[in-house]
Amino acid sequence: MITAVFFAYFFIEKTKYSEGKRKRMCSVMKMTNKQYNEYVKKVSPKSPVGMNMLKAFISGGIICCIGQAILNGYLSTGLSESLAGTATSITLIFAGALLTGLKVYDNIAKFAGAGTLVPITGFANSVVSPALEFKAEGVITGTAAKMFVIAGPVIVFGTVASVIYGIILVVFNLV
Numbered sequence: 001m002i003t004a005v006f007f008a009y010f011f012i013e014k015t016k017y018s019e020g021k022r023k024r025m026c027s028v029m030k031m032t033n034k035q036y037n038e039y040v041k042k043v044s045p046k047s048p049v050g051m052n053m054l055k056a057f058i059s060g061g062i063i064c065c066i067g068q069a070i071l072n073g074y075l076s077t078g079l080s081e082s083l084a085g086t087a088t089s090i091t092l093i094f095a096g097a098l099l100t101g102l103k104v105y106d107n108i109a110k111f112a113g114a115g116t117l118v119p120i121t122g123f124a125n126s127v128v129s130p131a132l133e134f135k136a137e138g139v140i141t142g143t144a145a146k147m148f149v150i151a152g153p154v155i156v157f158g159t160v161a162s163v164i165y166g167i168i169l170v171v172f173n174l175v
Contacts, residue, residue: 057115071088092121095121097127123154130150
C-alpha cells in the first residue's frame with residue numbers, strides 16, 4: 001500500500017514537472033529573433049575580447065619572428081632567397097606538424113587562440129589534427145580520408161581563386 005502511494009505520488013510529481021518543463025520549452029520555441037538574441041546575450045559568458053586579441057597578436061608575432069629567424073639562418077648559410085624561403089616553409093610545416101603530433105601545438109593554441117592560425121603552421125596543424133583524430137579508423141578510411149577535412153576547402157578555394165586571378169591577368173594583359 002505504502003509503495004503504491006509512493007509511486008502514485010512520484011508519478012504525479014514527475015508529470016507536473018514534465019508539464020512545467022514542456023510549457024517552458026513551448027514558450028522558448030515561440031520567441032522572436034530579437035527575444036532570442038537578448039536571451040543569448042544574457043546567459044552567454046562575457047569574452048575578454050581585448051585580452052584574446054592581445055594574446056593572438058603577440059603569439060602570432062612570435063611565430064612570425066621565429067620564421068624570420070629561421071629564414072635568416074638559412075640565408076646566412078649561403079642559400080639564395082628563393083631556396084631559403086622554401087627551406088623556411090618546409091621547416092615551419094614540419095615544426096607545426098611535429099608539435100601537433102606531440103600535442104604541444106594544442107596547448108599553445110589554448111593560450112594563443114587565433115595567433116596560432118599563422119598561415120603555414122596553422123595549416124600544418126589543420127592537416128595533422130584530423131589525421132591523428134581518425135587514425136583509429138584505419139590508414140585509408142581514417143587518416144587518409146579525413147586528413148584534408150579542414151584544409152581541403154582552403155586548398156580548393158585557393159586553387160580556384162588563383163586560376164580566376166590568372167585568367168583576369170591574361171585577359172586584361174596585366175602580365
